[in-house]
Amino acid sequence: MEIIPGSREPLLINESGFGESAEIKIQVRGLTKVSDKGISILNNVNVDIPKGIIMGVIGPSGSGKSTLLRSLNRLWEPPSNTVFLDSQDICDLDVLTLRRKIGMLFQLPVLFEGTVADNVRYGPQLKGKKLSDNEVYKLLNLADLDSSFFSKSGGELSVGQAQRVALARTLANEPEVLLLDEPTSALDPISTQNIEDVLVKLKREQNLTVVMVSHSIKQIKRIADIVCLLVNGEIVEILKPDQLSEAKHPMAQRFLELGA
Ligand SMILES: Nc1ncnc2c1ncn2[C@@H]1O[C@H](COP(=O)(O)OP(=O)(O)O)[C@@H](O)[C@H]1O
Numbered sequence: 001m002e003i004i005p006g007s008r009e010p011l012l013i014n015e016s017g018f019g020e021s022a023e024i025k026i027q028v029r030g031l032t033k034v035s036d037k038g039i040s041i042l043n044n045v046n047v048d049i050p051k052g053i054i055m056g057v058i059g060p061s062g063s064g065k066s067t068l069l070r071s072l073n074r075l076w077e078p079p080s081n082t083v084f085l086d087s088q089d090i091c092d093l094d095v096l097t098l099r100r101k102i103g104m105l106f107q108l109p110v111l112f113e114g115t116v117a118d119n120v121r122y123g124p125q126l127k128g129k130k131l132s133d134n135e136v137y138k139l140l141n142l143a144d145l146d147s148s149f150f151s152k153s154g155g156e157l158s159v160g161q162a163q164r165v166a167l168a169r170t171l172a173n174e175p176e177v178l179l180l181d182e183p184t185s186a187l188d189p190i191s192t193q194n195i196e197d198v199l200v201k202l203k204r205e206q207n208l209t210v211v212m213v214s215h216s217i218k219q220i221k222r223i224a225d226i227v228c229l230l231v232n233g234e235i236v237e238i239l240k241p242d243q244l245s246e247a248k249h250p251m252a253q254r255f256l257e258l259g260a
């Protein structure tokens, strides 16, 4: 696929094999961010994220991956008319409603005080809904945690288990999109695989749209349907994971060679 840097045209994911009918969940149009010191952080980012796929975001550190991800649920407030969820400008949506629809996980999970069940119940409780024990068990199960975790406190858990609790807590809000910022970089290989399996299952069974920043090209190859390569705040390539070797941008090529 030809990439025109700085072009205002969206990159056409359809050309990457998702077909004409792929429903677009999130559109990013002309998204630019300049730091207080006048340094460009994101430079005219345009991308369509199809519904029900896992999009991997990779690129050198400092290239703007976290900033891009955070703009999608307004942890960083994008300018109006740059990010659309189901064709609606996210700046027009109530921010809490938006963050329920677009859940996010970070590199290190932060659990609230109390039990695992308290954590999972947190989001629905804010809306005045108390999840039954059964509903909590179902969510734990969805995040690949058995029922023995229900009454445990955060301090009793490994980082990998805590990350799955954070996932269950996010899923309790019934999100349509999950944003993941290097969610497995602090985890051992088995915990990493557990999380990857859960993500693939959620995509398949619930048509969840996932946008995942990863420093691991191998991980992206394992689970992503499409990969977005960010260099210096610009999307320089959008490729299928098995086409990464075809990247044309010199920085992208270098990054992929070193990370392979
Ligand atoms: N709030 C901010 N103010 C100024 N500079 C920032 C801010 N947030 C991020 N940056 C800078 O923007 C660039 C991209 O950061 P980030 O999105 O965290 O990159 P990545 O996640 O790819 O490592 C970095 O150079 C970082 O120092």
Ligand SMILES: [Mg+2]
Pocket: 065, 066, 067, 181
């Ligand atoms: Mg980052």
